Amino acid sequence: MPMWKRQSPPKHPEPLAEVREAAIRLLARREHALLELRHKLQQRGFAAAVIEAVLQQLVAEDLLSDNRYAEIYALSRVDKGYGPWRIRRELLEHGVSEEIITAVLKNFDNDWMAKLAGLHRKRFAALPPDHSAGQAAQIRFLRQRGFTLEQINRLFQSLR
Numbered sequence: 001m002p003m004w005k006r007q008s009p010p011k012h013p014e015p016l017a018e019v020r021e022a023a024i025r026l027l028a029r030r031e032h033a034l035l036e037l038r039h040k041l042q043q044r045g046f047a048a049a050v051i052e053a054v055l056q057q058l059v060a061e062d063l064l065s066d067n068r069y070a071e072i073y074a075l076s077r078v079d080k081g082y083g084p085w086r087i088r089r090e091l092l093e094h095g096v097s098e099e100i101i102t103a104v105l106k107n108f109d110n111d112w113m114a115k116l117a118g119l120h121r122k123r124f125a126a127l128p129p130d131h132s133a134g135q136a137a138q139i140r141f142l143r144q145r146g147f148t149l150e151q152i153n154r155l156f157q158s159l160r
Contacts (some may be wrong), residue, residue: 019046019054024063031069034059035095064107070096070104078108081119116147116155 026032026040034055039154041051058064077087084105091101113139124138135156142152 015047016053019050020057022046023054023093023136027058027063031072033066033091033094033096034064037064045107056106066096067100067104068095070100071107074104074108078111078115081115081122081145083116083142083146083148083151084112085106085148089146112147112151113154116142116151117158119145120155120159127137 004113022044023037026037032040037058038051038055042048043053056066072093073094074087077090088101088105091104092098120138120142123141139149139152142155143149
C-alpha cells in the first residue's frame with residue numbers, strides 16, 4: 001500500500017456491533033428463523049459467542065421471532081398449494097419448534113379442503129380418477145404436496 005494512503009479505521013471496532021448490523025441487514029430483507037439467521041451469521045465467519053449474544057438481543061427486542069417467521073412462511077406455502085404435512089416438515093427443518101408450528105397450522109384448519117380442491121381442479125381439471133393407476137398418480141401428487149390421506153380421500157368422495 002502506498003505510504004500516502006491512510007488506512008481507515010474499521011467500521012465497527014466492536015464485534016458485537018458488526019454482527020448486529022449484519023443480522024439487521026438480513027432481517028431487513030425478510031423474516032428469518034433463529035436457526036437460519038444463526039447459520040447465515042456463522043457462514044460469514046463471526047464468533048459463535050458473539051452471534052448468540054446478538055441473537056438473544058434481537059429476540060428480546062422482538063426483531064427476531066420464530067412465531068412471526070412461521071406465520072409468514074406458512075401463509076406463503078399455503079398460497080402456493082402446499083399441505084399441512086409438507087409445511088410442518090419444512091418449518092421443522094428451519095428450526096421452528098413443534099408447538100409454534102402446531103399453533104400456526106391450526107389457523108389454516110378450515111382452509112385445507114378448499115386449497116386441496118383448488119389444487120386438484122388446477123392440476124387434474126377436477127375430474128375423479130377413472131382407474132386405479134390414475135387415482136394412484138393423483139394421490140401421489142397430492143401427498144407430495146403435503147396433504148394427508150384422509151383429506152385426499154374426502155376430496156375423492158366429494159368428487160363422486
